[in-house]
Amino acid sequence: MNNANSAILTVQGLSKSFGGVKAVNGLSFSVKKNHIHAIIGPNGAGKSTLFNLITGIISPDEGEVRFFSADITSLRSDHIAKHGISRTFQNIRLFPDMTVFETVLIGTYLLTGAKLAPALFLTKIFRENERAAKQRVEEILKFVGLWEMRDEYAAQLSYGNQRRVEIARALATKPQLLLLDEPTAGMNPKETKELMDLFTSVNNEGITILIIAHDMHLVNTLSDQITVINFGEKLVEGTAEMIQKHPAVIEAYMGKVEANA
Ligand SMILES: Nc1ncnc2c1ncn2[C@@H]1O[C@H](COP(=O)(O)OP(=O)(O)OP(=O)(O)O)[C@@H](O)[C@H]1O
Numbered sequence: 562m563n564n565a566n567s568a569i570l571t572v573q574g575l576s577k578s579f580g581g582v583k584a585v586n587g588l589s590f591s592v593k594k595n596h597i598h599a600i601i602g603p604n605g606a607g608k609s610t611l612f613n614l615i616t617g618i619i620s621p622d623e624g625e626v627r628f629f630s631a632d633i634t635s636l637r638s639d640h641i642a643k644h645g646i647s648r649t650f651q652n653i654r655l656f657p658d659m660t661v662f663e664t665v666l667i668g669t670y671l672l673t674g675a676k677l678a679p680a681l682f683l684t685k686i687f688r689e690n691e692r693a694a695k696q697r698v699e700e701i702l703k704f705v706g707l708w709e710m711r712d713e714y715a716a717q718l719s720y721g722n723q724r725r726v727e728i729a730r731a732l733a734t735k736p737q738l739l740l741l742d743e744p745t746a747g748m749n750p751k752e753t754k755e756l757m758d759l760f761t762s763v764n765n766e767g768i769t770i771l772i773i774a775h776d777m778h779l780v781n782t783l784s785d786q787i788t789v790i791n792f793g794e795k796l797v798e799g800t801a802e803m804i805q806k807h808p809a810v811i812e813a814y815m816g817k818v819e820a821n822a
Pocket residue numbers: 579582583584602603604605606607608609610611
């Protein structure tokens with residue numbers, strides 16, 4: 562049983578270096594179930610590296626990642642997805658020749674482990690799985706507001722809608738935890754507002770969100786908890802109210818302001 566305050570994700574002593582650069586350095590924090598938890602920090606602080614470590618894109622040099630009680634450190638990305646963690650990337654990654662519907666359908670295959678080969682035999686089980694997957698894609702596309710665009714090429718949609726497709730694809734794996742790496746970067750204010758509303762709706766469905774963002778309005782509006790990192794280390798952690806006033810955070814973002822300057 563996990564109550565609302567239990568940790569869904571626990572990162573303990575996580576480190577990763579690239580050559581001489583300690584991108585993530587002994588980082589520990591936990592994400593509570595049903596929270597929207599933001600990771601913020603200056604450029605190069607190690608935020609994307611942290612996401613890549615959690616989702617198995619790269620392996621840590623040291624440390625541990627736990628999802629509920631399962632040790633998922635260094636598992637393959639697709640295995641981590643099957644545990645219930647899904648993500649979007651900083652740069653939108655969509656296949657140019659796939660429709661919105663097909664793109665999200667691919668996400669469901671990751672969950673069922675369905676391969677193309679069984680399709681050739683068209684077994685009863687395959688057809689039933691296919692019907693259930695298509696039903697699920699329809700539900701998700703309606704949920705994210707893309708059902709009317711289901712037959713359009715995903716990569717030709719507006720930037721905001723492309724991000725929606727990515728989120729829909731991530732939701733197709735039925736995640737309990739969704740990682741969003743700068744999902745509103747490059748969006749106009751209307752797109753940003755609409756995506757913020759979508760994140761709230763996703764969270765209201767019981768999906769915990771870990772989000773990297775530079776937009777402090779978004780961070781302050783949505784976050785239950787914020788972890789600030791700098792030089793791969795945890796600088797401060799707390800609510801938006803606590804973080805905004807913290808001298809170490811102000812210094813990390815603005816540079817040290819001399820008292821008598
Ligand atoms: N594959 C890599 N090879 C070498 N160095 C890397 C690699 N990935 C990240 N780094 C370095 O690790 C540090 C942390 O990078 P990372 O991309 O995680 O930061 P970030 O906080 O996500 O930055 P931003 O906000 O600009 O996206 C940086 O110094 C970066 O140059």
